[in-house]
Amino acid sequence: MNVLYLGWLGYKNIGDELMWDIFREKFNQKVDITKYKLIPSTRILQVRLRNNKYYLKDFDSIVLGGGSLLVPGYITILYNAIKVNKNINLFIWGSGIDWLEKKELDRFLSINSEQNKLKREFNHFKDKQFKHKLQTVIQHAKFIGVRGHFTYEYLKSLGLQLDHVKVTGDPGLLTTTIPDSVGNLNSKKVVINWGTANQNLYGKDEEALENSIVDVVNELITKGYEIYIYPIWNKDIAPCKSLYEKITDKKNVHLINTVLDQYQILELIKDARFTINFKLHANVLSAARGIPFIALGYRFKTFDFANFIGLDQLVISTSDPNFTENILTKVSYIENQGSLLFNDMSAIQQTVENDLDQIFEYFR
Known part of the structure; x- marks a missing residue:
């Protein structure tokens, strides 16, 4: 079975590449690779997927990887995947929201303050179908982990049903584990x-x-x-x-x-x-x-x-x-x-790992 890891790969950006590396390493450790074939979304492949949705028939599962990928382009690929194969397995592995303007961020941060309890919708995307497509993907997906609480609250502000959406943290936190002795208080x-x-x-x-x-x-x-x-x-x-x-x-x-x-x-x-x-x-x-x-x-x-x-x-x-x-x-x-x-960082890393590793249970 073919599993597509969908991420912003091939642009020599270490952040996106390291999250692919982490996912690939974990996939190879936890999944029967004689049964599942993991395929990264190269730049050429992404162009094909955007221009012709029928290329999506080649995959049994798609994992939207870490990064700021909850945007119309990537969500449309997942949405189209459902249209061409209603049985496809979709997963979101630590993706997040970005691109809010500073004034929107300031307003967003005030939502939960004592001075401002108003609910606001911050749908800043030009794609008017984004909300519908994203809700369709969320309802269809087997596993949904998002990067942070701000991303979750943003999605909530859109009025989306988030019953099985979990805040899992950024996958990049799993790059390494914190050693017993970190940093140097005397370092210059x-x-x-x-x-x-x-x-x-x-x-x-x-x-x-x-x-x-x-x-x-x-x-x-x-x-x-x-x-x-x-x-x-x-x-x-x-x-x-x-x-x-x-x-x-x-x-x-x-x-x-x-x-x-x-x-x-x-x-x-x-x-x-x-x-x-x-x-x-x-x-x-x-x-x-x-x-x-x-x-x-x-x-x-x-x-x-x-x-x-x-x-x-x-x-x-x-x-x-x-x-x-x-x-x-x-x-x-x-x-x-x-x-x-960073007294609590090791515990945070362990929680992130436990939550994100749940995705691999679906490949058993």
Whole structure:
């Protein structure tokens, strides 16, 4: 039987690739691979699936993998799969919502406050059939795990029936297990993940954000820190070089101008005092290694992830008017509280693993 893993693969983005790697490893361990054949969604295959739904007949099961994939394009593929094969098995494995504008995020965050109990619908997608398609997929799916509580509440705001939808967390948390001894309270190493979102970020001004990070780096250098800058996507390499070139004191700054895989990133950050990260899965890897992080909240998904692990206070919006000052405040907070921030992370990882592993029970 053919099982399709549907994800944003083939674009040299480590976050999406590492979640595919995790799923594939678990699938090979837990499933009879003489009975089931696991197939990743290459770029070419995704084009075929979008343009001709009858290619979907080749699969007995489809797993929508980790990432911000609860969007019209991917949901339409799952919806079409039901249309061409009513007996197809569908699964959602840690996917999430993204792309809400900052004003929508702020309104969203106020829903459960004492000052605002109003229910609001945030259907920001242009595809007017998205809600219907998503509800059809949810009703048909065997297993549905979503990335965070914010994703769940967003889906709830659409009026969807979510009886068998579970908040399972981001699959990237399973990249590694936290060792007994993590980080180093005496370390003067700070690892910074930098890159681009092609201006699709809160504040919509990457140059201003880059200049603020330069100010942060300069301040960290005066505090005696040694800085390492690295990309997580091939399109992040040029922005990393640009950031590096703007720093005057390069003696204490190191540029990594190649995309590392998840294991090389874990090796890079293992002895860091803390990390500062642009991209979501740089934060996820830091959390998975037990290293305190400061997350640049450039889109909804970063807030969703930090909330799931109970560390909302480590996120700073890229539209914050006092970005430099407030990020340095978070540095001080980590310096004082860092050793306590991840006391519960091993338990969170175990819960995520237990919940996400339920999917493999359907391949027995």
